[in-house]
Amino acid sequence: MRRVAVIGVGVTKFGKHDRTSAELFAEAARDALADAELPPSAVQALYYGNVVGGETEKQLHTGPQAASVLGIPTVPTTRFETACASSHAAFRHAVMELAAGVSEVVLVGGAERVLNVPTAEATEYFAYASDAVWEQPVGLTFPGVFALIARAHMAKHGTTEEQMAHVAVKNHRHGALNPKAQFQKEITLEQVLRSAYVADPLKLYDCCPFTDGGAAVVLASEEIARQRRRGIWVLGSAAASDSMLMHDKRDLARVPATERAAAAAYRQAGLGPEDVDVVELHDCFTIAEIVATEGLGLFEPGTGGLAAEKGWTSLGGKIPVNTSGGLKAKGHPIGATGAAQIVEVVTQLRGEAGPRQVEGARIGLTHTLGGNTATVLVSLFGRD
Amino acid sequence: MAATEPVITLKNFFERAREGALTAVRCGKCSALAIPPKEFCESCHQRAWEPVALSGQGTIASYTIIRVAPARHAAEAPYAVAVVQLKEGVSLLGRIVDLPLDKLQVGLPVKFRPLVVNSQTALGFGPA
Numbered sequence: 001m002r003r004v005a006v007i008g009v010g011v012t013k014f015g016k017h018d019r020t021s022a023e024l025f026a027e028a029a030r031d032a033l034a035d036a037e038l039p040p041s042a043v044q045a046l047y048y049g050n051v052v053g054g055e056t057e058k059q060l061h062t063g064p065q066a067a068s069v070l071g072i073p074t075v076p077t078t079r080f081e082t083a084c085a086s087s088h089a090a091f092r093h094a095v096m097e098l099a100a101g102v103s104e105v106v107l108v109g110g111a112e113r114v115l116n117v118p119t120a121e122a123t124e125y126f127a128y129a130s131d132a133v134w135e136q137p138v139g140l141t142f143p144g145v146f147a148l149i150a151r152a153h154m155a156k157h158g159t160t161e162e163q164m165a166h167v168a169v170k171n172h173r174h175g176a177l178n179p180k181a182q183f184q185k186e187i188t189l190e191q192v193l194r195s196a197y198v199a200d201p202l203k204l205y206d207c208c209p210f211t212d213g214g215a216a217v218v219l220a221s222e223e224i225a226r227q228r229r230r231g232i233w234v235l236g237s238a239a240a241s242d243s244m245l246m247h248d249k250r251d252l253a254r255v256p257a258t259e260r261a262a263a264a265a266y267r268q269a270g271l272g273p274e275d276v277d278v279v280e281l282h283d284c285f286t287i288a289e290i291v292a293t294e295g296l297g298l299f300e301p302g303t304g305g306l307a308a309e310k311g312w313t314s315l316g317g318k319i320p321v322n323t324s325g326g327l328k329a330k331g332h333p334i335g336a337t338g339a340a341q342i343v344e345v346v347t348q349l350r351g352e353a354g355p356r357q358v359e360g361a362r363i364g365l366t367h368t369l370g371g372n373t374a375t376v377l378v379s380l381f382g383r384d
Numbered sequence: 385m386a387a388t389e390p391v392i393t394l395k396n397f398f399e400r401a402r403e404g405a406l407t408a409v410r411c412g413k414c415s416a417l418a419i420p421p422k423e424f425c426e427s428c429h430q431r432a433w434e435p436v437a438l439s440g441q442g443t444i445a446s447y448t449i450i451r452v453a454p455a456r457h458a459a460e461a462p463y464a465v466a467v468v469q470l471k472e473g474v475s476l477l478g479r480i481v482d483l484p485l486d487k488l489q490v491g492l493p494v495k496f497r498p499l500v501v502n503s504q505t506a507l508g509f510g511p512a
Contacts, residue, residue, distance in 0.1 A: 124454035137506040139457040147448030155490040200449040
C-alpha cells in the first residue's frame with residue numbers, strides 16, 4: 001500500500017451561520033486547497049460527511065451539492081453517514097483510495113447546519129441516530145445516552161460530577177486560544193457544577209453545543225506530498241463498530257469500539273499510546289472524553305476522571321487532549337467534526353498552532369465516535 | 385420452520401409486550417440469550433433460536449432523567465429512562481413510571497409494564 005499524507009487543511013469559524021452546509025464546506029475546501037497549493041482541478045474525488053441535512057435543510061444528495069458549490073461538479077463524490085463520525089469515516093475511505101493507487105489527490109470534508117432550527121427540533125433529529133423502535137419512543141436523547149454511560153461509570157469507578165466538570169473547564173480554556181472556536185471564553189468549575197441538568201448527571205456545561213460549520217482536508221500520494229514541505233503522514237486509520245442498541249451493550253461504562261479501533265490503528269502505525277504527543281478526541285459530553293482517554297489506552301480503565309481532575313490532559317500536561325477546545329468549546333457541526341479534528345492535529349504537527357501549540361509534537365491521534373457509541377474511527381498522524 | 389422465517393419479529397415482540405409479556409430468544413447451539421429481532425447468534429453465528437418468556441423483573445443498570453426532551457416528548461419532561469438488567473441476564477431500555485425521580489438508583493429492583501401511547505407500544509418499568 002502507498003503512503004498517504006495530508007497536504008492541506010481548512011476549517012470555517014464554528015458557531016451560527018446564515019449559509020447552507022454546502023457553502024460552509026466550500027469555504028473550508030477553498031482554504032484547504034490554497035493551503036495545499038493546488039487548484040480545484042487537481043481534486044480527483046470528494047469524500048463528504050453530512051448527517052442531518054435531510055432534516056434541517058430538507059436536503060439529500062448533499063455530496064454532489066457540496067461539490068457543485070465548490071465548483072468541481074464532475075468529480076466523483078460520495079456522502080458518508082456514520083452519525084457524528086461521518087467525515088472521519090469519509091477520511092478513512094479516502095486514505096484507502098489513495099493507498100490503493102486509484103487517485104493522487106482526494107478532498108475529504110464535511111459540513112452541518114443545525115442552528116437554523118429550534119433546540120427541541122435539533123434534539124429530535126440527533127435522536128434519529130438512536131433506534132427508531134426501541135429508543136426514540138421511550139424519549140432517549142443523545143445527552144441521555146451519555147448520561148447512561150456516565151451513571152454506569154460513576155457506579156463502577158467512582159467517577160464524580162466534579163471530575164467531569166474539569167473536562168469542560170479544560171476544553172474551554174483551550175477553546176479560548178482557538179480563533180475558530182464557537183466558545184472562546186474560559187469557564188469555572190462552579191459554573192459547570194451550577195448549570196442546569198440536561199440529562200442527569202449531565203448538566204448544560206457537560207454538553208457540547210449545536211453548531212454550524214465546515215471542515216476540509218486535502219489528501220495526496222507520497223509523490224505529491226514529497227514536492228511540499230508541510231505534508232503530515234497518515235500512519236494509520238481504523239474503524240470499529242459495536243451493537244447499535246443501548247440494551248445490547250454488555251458494559252455501559254466502556255466503549256468497546258474505541259478500544260478495537262485504537263488497537264487496529266496503533267497496529268497499523270507500529271505505535272502505542274505512549275508514543276502519542278497530541279490527541280483530538282470525541283468529547284460530545286464530558287464523560288465521553290473520560291471514557292475515550294481510557295479506551296485509547298492513554299490512562300488505565302476507571303482513571304479517566306482522575307486524569308481530568310489532575311490536569312494530565314491539559315496543555316502542558318502529560319498528554320494534551322483537545323487543544324482545539326474539543327467538541328465542547330470549539331463546537332460540534334456533526335458532519336464536519338471528524339475532518340475538523342484532523343485539521344487541528346495536522347496544525348499541531350506542523351508546529352503552527354500558535355498559543356495552543358504542544359511543543360515538539362511529532363505524533364497525533366484523532367478519535368471520532370458516532371451515534372450510541374456504535375461507530376468509532378481512530379487515525380494516527382506523524383511528521384517526518 | 386423455513387430458514388427465511390424469523391423467530392420473533394419486532395412486530396411480534398411489541399404485540400406481546402402490549403399484552404404484558406416480554407419475549408427473548410435463546411440460541412439452541414450455544415444457549416446465548418438475546419433480545420429479538422436477530423438473524424444469527426452474536427456469539428456462535430448459528431441460527432437456532434427458540435423463543436423464551438422473560439419475567440420482566442430486573443434491576444436498574446443505569447438511568448438518567450431527561451430534562452431537555454425531543455420535540456415529540458417535550459410535554460412529558462422531566463422523565464426517567466433506564467437500562468434494566470433483567471434477572472435472565474439480558475437488558476432492556478425503558479421509561480421509568482410510578483417511581484419518584486429522586487428515589488432512582490443503580491441496583492433498584494423494577495418490573496416491566498407496557499406503555500401504550502397513541503397506539504404505539506413502548507417499554508416501561510415501574511416498582512418491583
